[in-house]
Amino acid sequence: MVKKIQSPTQNKTATRLLNVAEVLFSEHGYAVTTVRDIAAKAKVNQALINYHFQNKRGLFNAVFERRATIILQERIDLLNAAREKSKKKPIPLRDLIFAFVYPPLRMASEDKGGRSFVKLQARLHNEPKDIEHELRVKLYDNVSLKFVEELKRTLPKLSQTTICWRLIFVMGLYLYVASNTGRLEVISKGRASGADLTRALPEILDFCEQGFLAPATQP
Amino acid sequence: MVKKIQSPTQNKTATRLLNVAEVLFSEHGYAVTTVRDIAAKAKVNQALINYHFQNKRGLFNAVFERRATIILQERIDLLNAAREKSKKKPIPLRDLIFAFVYPPLRMASEDKGGRSFVKLQARLHNEPKDIEHELRVKLYDNVSLKFVEELKRTLPKLSQTTICWRLIFVMGLYLYVASNTGRLEVISKGRASGADLTRALPEILDFCEQGFLAPATQP
DNA sequence: GTCTATATGGGGATAGAC
DNA sequence: GTCTATCCCCATATAGAC
Numbered sequence: 001m002v003k004k005i006q007s008p009t010q011n012k013t014a015t016r017l018l019n020v021a022e023v024l025f026s027e028h029g030y031a032v033t034t035v036r037d038i039a040a041k042a043k044v045n046q047a048l049i050n051y052h053f054q055n056k057r058g059l060f061n062a063v064f065e066r067r068a069t070i071i072l073q074e075r076i077d078l079l080n081a082a083r084e085k086s087k088k089k090p091i092p093l094r095d096l097i098f099a100f101v102y103p104p105l106r107m108a109s110e111d112k113g114g115r116s117f118v119k120l121q122a123r124l125h126n127e128p129k130d131i132e133h134e135l136r137v138k139l140y141d142n143v144s145l146k147f148v149e150e151l152k153r154t155l156p157k158l159s160q161t162t163i164c165w166r167l168i169f170v171m172g173l174y175l176y177v178a179s180n181t182g183r184l185e186v187i188s189k190g191r192a193s194g195a196d197l198t199r200a201l202p203e204i205l206d207f208c209e210q211g212f213l214a215p216a217t218q219p
Numbered sequence: 220m221v222k223k224i225q226s227p228t229q230n231k232t233a234t235r236l237l238n239v240a241e242v243l244f245s246e247h248g249y250a251v252t253t254v255r256d257i258a259a260k261a262k263v264n265q266a267l268i269n270y271h272f273q274n275k276r277g278l279f280n281a282v283f284e285r286r287a288t289i290i291l292q293e294r295i296d297l298l299n300a301a302r303e304k305s306k307k308k309p310i311p312l313r314d315l316i317f318a319f320v321y322p323p324l325r326m327a328s329e330d331k332g333g334r335s336f337v338k339l340q341a342r343l344h345n346e347p348k349d350i351e352h353e354l355r356v357k358l359y360d361n362v363s364l365k366f367v368e369e370l371k372r373t374l375p376k377l378s379q380t381t382i383c384w385r386l387i388f389v390m391g392l393y394l395y396v397a398s399n400t401g402r403l404e405v406i407s408k409g410r411a412s413g414a415d416l417t418r419a420l421p422e423i424l425d426f427c428e429q430g431f432l433a434p435a436t437q438p
Numbered sequence: 439g440t441c442t443a444t445a446t447g448g449g450g451a452t453a454g455a456c
Numbered sequence: 457g458t459c460t461a462t463c464c465c466c467a468t469a470t471a472g473a474c
Contacts, residue, residue, distance in 0.1 A: 164407035172395020188383035210433035
């Protein structure tokens with residue numbers, strides 16, 4: 001957690017640390033990134049990391065929460081807007097998928113920090129278990145459950161189990177795209193770019209919408 | 220690379236190290252895993268890691284190659300078998316997807332080592348860049364390109380760009396499933412299990428086949 | 439091939455002056 | 457709030473005896 005802000009000066013230093021840490025953690029992961037590197041790149045004395053965030057772990061959590069809450073709130077907002085628009089009827093499938101994948105993709109296309117953060121989010125499950133578990137339960141799980149409920153209304157013929165599998169597929173797929181691993185460039189021999197998120201969005205929606213509509217071969 | 224095997228004794232020790240390292244690297248990643256831990260868990264003297272594999276990096280590469288070559292060869296074999304069966308006609312889409320996702324999923328369901336390895340494969344792009352790049356270029360890229368070629372024959376109406384995007388989606392999706400993050404259990408409230416790979420396979424095939432068949436909204 | 443002992447370096451965190 | 461100096465631990469890797 002970030003300490004309560006007590007002065008503009010503290011705030012500025014803490015923000016610079018957050019910005020730099022975001023990039024480094026995303027690029028190299030929690031373990032490989034050192035507080036020395038973060039402090040150096042932020043041109044801040046190393047001891048200030050402990051002063052502001054208690055320890056390395058506290059800094060990581062602060063980095064994560066700052067961005068994750070934005071994505072999650074936006075998902076909820078889009079979901080509510082879609083529900084409003086469709087009155088009592090189920091929300092159209094494409095709108096649901098959009099509400100889920102757009103916020104992180106938008107963030108990833110906005111600035112360097114956003115691009116970094118979404119990579120960080122994608123690799124969260126590779127970080128030490130305790131870190132991962134705490135953040136996931138605290139931040140993500142209940143929003144995901146809301147989407148399951150809406151998908152059940154929209155796709156009443158599918159079993160809840162199949163719906164959950166398919167939502168997992170959407171997660172895996174958008175996280176991989178957002179991580180921008182460079183694979184797309186290789187297999188397309190440079191014809192497509194993973195960083196091109198205005199292209200990625202319709203491709204994802206086309207694929208996932210049809211995927212979700214597939215008749216289930218399992219109960 | 221593994222050193223040339225010179226005696227049965229060396230072989231046994233090296234194999235135990237590979238087995239243990241596979242699990243630990245998969246569970247915790249390259250950076251967090253220490254050679255001390257590996258040696259301790261394998262009940263082998265720490266210095267023997269350097270004797271057999273030169274250094275930590277050498278051990279990692281050996282772990283990776285041992286399994287990756289199996290998966291890649293199996294993909295090629297399934298692809299060739301499917302091409303044979305369909306004579307001069309394009310290979311059915313579902314067979315292509317199967318040939319791509321089945322080998323890793325099968326390995327993941329076989330034993331603890333296989334399960335671990337596929338997680339390791341999924342997180343490869345989170346490891347230090349040089350490690351990742353070397354292994355990916357050496358092992359994966361040309362097989363992926365073969366699949367792009369076959370998909371072009373099977374789906375002649377789709378642009379190569381769209382085909383590449385969709386193959387990336389399949390990669391992201393199966394890698395996420397194989398990593399078994401525990402998310403599926405949470406969102407399904409225990410109704411589905413990510414470890415249940417006989418269930419995962421048809422779910423993946425249903426979703427991906429329809430996804431690939433979606434009409435493209437982009438050129 | 440296998441061991442012990444150790445060289446060497448880097449990490450996170452804190453004490454205490456300013 | 458910010459700095460310097462330092463503590464203490466743990467990592468990889470190797471030298472050299474057996």
